[in-house]
Amino acid sequence: MHHLVRRALSVAIAAGLLAAPAATALAQAPAPAQGKVTFTVGIQSDVDSTNPFTGIVVEAYESYALMYDYLVSSKPEDVSPMPSLAESYQEAPDKKSWTYKIRAGVKWSDGQPLTARDAAYTYNRVIKGDFEQTNYGNYVTNIERAEATDDTTLVLYVKKPTPIMERLAIPILPEHIWKDIDGTEVKSFANEPENGQPIVGSGPFRLVERRKGQFLRFEANKEYWRGAPKIDELVFRVFLNADAEAQALTRGEIDFAYDLQSNVYESLKNKPGITTRSSQYPGFNEIAFNNGAALADGTPIGDGHPALKDKQVRLAISQAIDRDVLVERVLQGHGSPADTFIPPMYPALHLDPATKQTFDPAKANQILDAAGYPKGADGVRAKDGKKLELRLFVREGAESEATGEFVKTWLKDIGIEVNVKVMSEDALTEIIGQGEYDMFEWGWVVEPDPDYQMSVFTCGKRSYKDGDSIFADLSDSFYCNPEYDKLYEQQAGETDPAKRAELAKRMQQMVYDDAAYAMTYYYNDMVAYRSDKWTGFVPQPAPDGSLLFQYGIHSYLTIEPVKATSPAAAAAAEDGGMSPALIAVVVGGLAVVAVAGVLVARRRRTADADERE
Amino acid sequence: MTTPTSARSITWARRRSTLARFWRDFRSHNTAIAGLAILAVFALIAIFAPLLADPDGLNVAKATAKGHQPPSADYWLGTDQNGLSILTLLVHGTRVSLIVGLSATAIAIVIGTLVGIMAGFYGGWARSLLMGFTDWFLVIPFLPLAIVLATVLGASLVNIIIVIGVTSWPGTARLVCAQTLSVRSRPYMERAKALGAGDWHQMTRHVLPNVMPVVVAHVVLTVSIAILSETTLSFLGLGDPTQQSWGNILDSAYGTGAMSNGEWWFVLPPGICVVLVVLAFTLVGRALEVVLNPRLKEG
Numbered sequence: 072m073h074h075l076v077r078r079a080l081s082v083a084i085a086a087g088l089l090a091a092p093a094a095t096a097l098a099q100a101p102a103p104a105q106g107k108v109t110f111t112v113g114i115q116s117d118v119d120s121t122n123p124f125t126g127i128v129v130e131a132y133e134s135y136a137l138m139y140d141y142l143v144s145s146k147p148e149d150v151s152p153m154p155s156l157a158e159s160y161q162e163a164p165d166k167k168s169w170t171y172k173i174r175a176g177v178k179w180s181d182g183q184p185l186t187a188r189d190a191a192y193t194y195n196r197v198i199k200g201d202f203e204q205t206n207y208g209n210y211v212t213n214i215e216r217a218e219a220t221d222d223t224t225l226v227l228y229v230k231k232p233t234p235i236m237e238r239l240a241i242p243i244l245p246e247h248i249w250k251d252i253d254g255t256e257v258k259s260f261a262n263e264p265e266n267g268q269p270i271v272g273s274g275p276f277r278l279v280e281r282r283k284g285q286f287l288r289f290e291a292n293k294e295y296w297r298g299a300p301k302i303d304e305l306v307f308r309v310f311l312n313a314d315a316e317a318q319a320l321t322r323g324e325i326d327f328a329y330d331l332q333s334n335v336y337e338s339l340k341n342k343p344g345i346t347t348r349s350s351q352y353p354g355f356n357e358i359a360f361n362n363g364a365a366l367a368d369g370t371p372i373g374d375g376h377p378a379l380k381d382k383q384v385r386l387a388i389s390q391a392i393d394r395d396v397l398v399e400r401v402l403q404g405h406g407s408p409a410d411t412f413i414p415p416m417y418p419a420l421h422l423d424p425a426t427k428q429t430f431d432p433a434k435a436n437q438i439l440d441a442a443g444y445p446k447g448a449d450g451v452r453a454k455d456g457k458k459l460e461l462r463l464f465v466r467e468g469a470e471s472e473a474t475g476e477f478v479k480t481w482l483k484d485i486g487i488e489v490n491v492k493v494m495s496e497d498a499l500t501e502i503i504g505q506g507e508y509d510m511f512e513w514g515w516v517v518e519p520d521p522d523y524q525m526s527v528f529t530c531g532k533r534s535y536k537d538g539d540s541i542f543a544d545l546s547d548s549f550y551c552n553p554e555y556d557k558l559y560e561q562q563a564g565e566t567d568p569a570k571r572a573e574l575a576k577r578m579q580q581m582v583y584d585d586a587a588y589a590m591t592y593y594y595n596d597m598v599a600y601r602s603d604k605w606t607g608f609v610p611q612p613a614p615d616g617s618l619l620f621q622y623g624i625h626s627y628l629t630i631e632p633v634k635a636t637s638p639a640a641a642a643a644a645e646d647g648g649m650s651p652a653l654i655a656v657v658v659g660g661l662a663v664v665a666v667a668g669v670l671v672a673r674r675r676r677t678a679d680a681d682e683r684e
Numbered sequence: 685m686t687t688p689t690s691a692r693s694i695t696w697a698r699r700r701s702t703l704a705r706f707w708r709d710f711r712s713h714n715t716a717i718a719g720l721a722i723l724a725v726f727a728l729i730a731i732f733a734p735l736l737a738d739p740d741g742l743n744v745a746k747a748t749a750k751g752h753q754p755p756s757a758d759y760w761l762g763t764d765q766n767g768l769s770i771l772t773l774l775v776h777g778t779r780v781s782l783i784v785g786l787s788a789t790a791i792a793i794v795i796g797t798l799v800g801i802m803a804g805f806y807g808g809w810a811r812s813l814l815m816g817f818t819d820w821f822l823v824i825p826f827l828p829l830a831i832v833l834a835t836v837l838g839a840s841l842v843n844i845i846i847v848i849g850v851t852s853w854p855g856t857a858r859l860v861c862a863q864t865l866s867v868r869s870r871p872y873m874e875r876a877k878a879l880g881a882g883d884w885h886q887m888t889r890h891v892l893p894n895v896m897p898v899v900v901a902h903v904v905l906t907v908s909i910a911i912l913s914e915t916t917l918s919f920l921g922l923g924d925p926t927q928q929s930w931g932n933i934l935d936s937a938y939g940t941g942a943m944s945n946g947e948w949w950f951v952l953p954p955g956i957c958v959v960l961v962v963l964a965f966t967l968v969g970r971a972l973e974v975v976l977n978p979r980l981k982e983g
Contacts, residue, residue, distance in 0.1 A: 469939055479745075
């Protein structure tokens, strides 16, 4: 789907926090609504944009799913396709179009009716759009045009039979609002509530208030066609780090803590009233290589190390990475070693390679020797006088930084010098698009339909030029293989799921063999929530999957307060309290300060005595 | 009186006796001796860090222990989130913290002394300009300025030194300027001028030696502030994450749940080290001020 931004400590926010700690602390939590049932979710990456054409982080996509409807959705049990705003859909016998029956009587939050015309407008906008293609272009590659034949019938005309038609994840936008925002304006359009006016949408919630870096407040849509949510308000509260988020959960300020790091997750186990959950998740992390940065038309860009264009070097690096150790030490066991880019959570599509690039430094050394990179006197390999000194960019945060340290040490053993640099995700995104890197550590969350993720490795998804500036597209490895592109084209027209899965596996094998990435691990979704106060979560997939941030908004409709709570239990839940150990730390700290203070005071007295002499 | 003594040897004799008197005065301050002792210990730790704790102990990839372990026989101060010994981090952190503190102070002192002497010596519009500039720096709150600079320059050890250096010189400049003004109005300056001494000669030969005592005392106090600043910036995640400083240890503790878990062995030791070093520098600095500044000494 998109890069999962796991922890982005924005320095700007940090500065603001320091400048006015008290004010910020107060403003961070939205005022609790009187007599309303509010469910608060802690997140660490702020929604980067509430405009569905702009945002990239998982949290942003979650907000679109809350505000808008989609033609189709994914079942909670097994993530298979299910009808949504389209109550039924059908492929025409001539295979040249698909007809979607739009639910009648659905209304926008401003009272206007939602019809097939809105859906047609949204799809045509993406099809004809330019900027609009960035987030949703891959869904419409084979769709020629959209047409509303009446208020409840949407017809999508396709160029060729297309497998993705049951997986179209484009939010349907209200035409009467968005027609006034043209193709240029949409790039900077915030889509945020103004003057207390909520955003017009049709989803189970509508956005009523948003403070950047602080919170998003949604109000339930009691008329929602799938049934009214059982909560009145939903708040996404932004935290600077997982620890602050965990403390807020312990104190009962938030009800659900999303995106926890393994360390913090472990610390929340066995706390009263809190349930921790580490679920299998369709996300992976990788060390991405600069396979030879170029624009989509093949013009070279950036300053990547030439050795990384050599498949043998990439393979050697991949074989020097001990994935089991990364899972054990970086994720503390909350994940599994990764090889291919479609995670095992999608068993029909996931490829488990027959021969794996297992951790084998001796083999890696052999490969590099054979490829003509002899070790120099200083132990660093070189070819044609150019040393194998590679930059590795990691992101702020304990997990990424630790991975960087491991990789640096392992690669040193095979004669490759690595300079690790830590940077913010914003800065890294910029650098990747320009191709100005050798390697970096990041990851993706993979959609149930593999098309989007597979498109990431196509030649056409490399960066592009507009005027004099280079803009990033989806490719972050600049992998380009005409054979792969051919398979990609083929699968895009393959409607037999079994045959398409076969193609998807061949594509994974190709990327794996070429080592476009050195995959590191598939990680679990680590969350914790107040099980003493809330119930009704719907896991996806059943029974051990994620509770929130799913494909679809299933849990948000059914979450409800725990009913028969005894007053004592409620009181206990309210009183997060300080642990004895924490008190010890505070007391210890105060003691140190006190001793220092006494010493300084005594020193002053001596000075006074001196002066009085 | 049989052998004629050269001017040079008279100077040296005078310097020796001054130094002896200085040491006698300084020694009479018990707290200063305590401060000096603490500093000596930390300096030794910093110098011999690689011998005291194997540098391999800083490598995440070579750690074998579990993360967040309480103190044990093998790990006297427990382990951090990656299973590294906190004691090892602390020992090597001493080095980084002291290097940053001393280097940043050097930058601050050079800038501050230069600006201060120039402003005090030339007077007139030059002073208004330079002191205006100094005041401007003085009123900007330190932390936001340092954060902005650190963000723009990027996280590295050298940049952190530069950031702290260029944000902590105004105090020195003010102090030196005031002292220069008093030196400049002394009669011997007029004599030197009458004998044909140029500006440069006057500044380096007459003003600088006379403001030096003030500068020296101030240096020591500035170091403690610089170390504290480094800790603060590193704690805020603006330090060099590849260099283990005390502030970085605190940052990791904060970022990985150690604080809410009550892991005192992760939080207290770096905190205590910072407090001790800052305290020691302050004690020594205050004693120096009293010894070197006659006005503070005997009323």
